[in-house]
Amino acid sequence: MKILTTDVKPKISAVFVIFICLLDISQGSFTKCFKCRSRGELGSCKDPFQYNNASALEVVQGVEAVPCTSGWCAKILDRGTNSFKDEEYGSATERVCLQRGPADNEERCAPTLWNHEKVFMCFCEGDLCNGSERISYGSVILVTLAPMLQYYLRLLA
Numbered sequence: 001m002k003i004l005t006t007d008v009k010p011k012i013s014a015v016f017v018i019f020i021c022l023l024d025i026s027q028g029s030f031t032k033c034f035k036c037r038s039r040g041e042l043g044s045c046k047d048p049f050q051y052n053n054a055s056a057l058e059v060v061q062g063v064e065a066v067p068c069t070s071g072w073c074a075k076i077l078d079r080g081t082n083s084f085k086d087e088e089y090g091s092a093t094e095r096v097c098l099q100r101g102p103a104d105n106e107e108r109c110a111p112t113l114w115n116h117e118k119v120f121m122c123f124c125e126g127d128l129c130n131g132s133e134r135i136s137y138g139s140v141i142l143v144t145l146a147p148m149l150q151y152y153l154r155l156l157a
Contacts, residue, residue, distance in 0.1 A: 031127050033073035033097040036063040046093045052131050065128060068097035073130035077120040095130045098123060 032054060038045035044063045051057060054065035078092040102108075102123065109122035124130060 031068045031071040031073075032065040033068040034063060034095040034128060034131050035066045035097065037092060037094040038062070039092045045095060049095075049131050052128070054128065063095075066097055070098055070100050072098040072101035072123055072125050073128070074098050074121055074123040075130045076114055078114070078117060079119075101125060 034045075034049075034051070036043070036045035040046075044050070044060055051060065051063060057063055057065055074096050076092075076094040076096065078094065105125070107122075107124045109120065112119060112121050114121060122130070
C-alpha cells in the first residue's frame with residue numbers, strides 16, 4: 001500500500017519566489033527621479049521644491065518624473081565659476097537621475113565635480129527621493145507583506 005504525502009517544499013518555494021519578485025518591484029524596478037533645472041528665482045526646480053509626487057507634475061512645465069534604472073537620484077546646486085553669470089542669474093538647481101550610485105552606496109550631500117565644474121550635490125536612493133520629502137514605498141510594501149508571508153508559511157507547514 002502506497003502512502004500519499006504532500007510535499008510542502010514546492011509551495012514554500014513558490015511563495016518565496018513571489019515574495020522576492022514583489023521585493024524587487026518595491027526596491028527599484030519602477031524607481032523615478034525628478035528631472036528639472038532652474039536658475040535663481042526662475043523656474044519650478046528651485047528650493048523650496050513644492051512637489052513630492054509624480055501626479056502633482058501634470059500641470060507643471062519644466063519638471064518631470066523620469067524612470068531611473070540605477071535607482072539613484074541627485075539634487076545639484078551649481079554656483080558656477082563665472083561670477084558675472086551668478087550675479088545676474090543666480091545659482092542653478094538641478095534634479096536628475098544618476099547613471100550609477102556612489103561606490104560605497106551611501107546617501108549624502110557633499111561638494112563634488114559634475115561636468116568638470118565644482119558643485120554641491122546630494123544623492124539618494126529611492127523613488128522621487130530628490131524632491132522635498134522622501135517616502136520609502138519599499139518599506140511600506142515589506143511591512144504589509146511580511147505578516148501575509150508568515151500566515152501562508154504557517155498554512156503550508
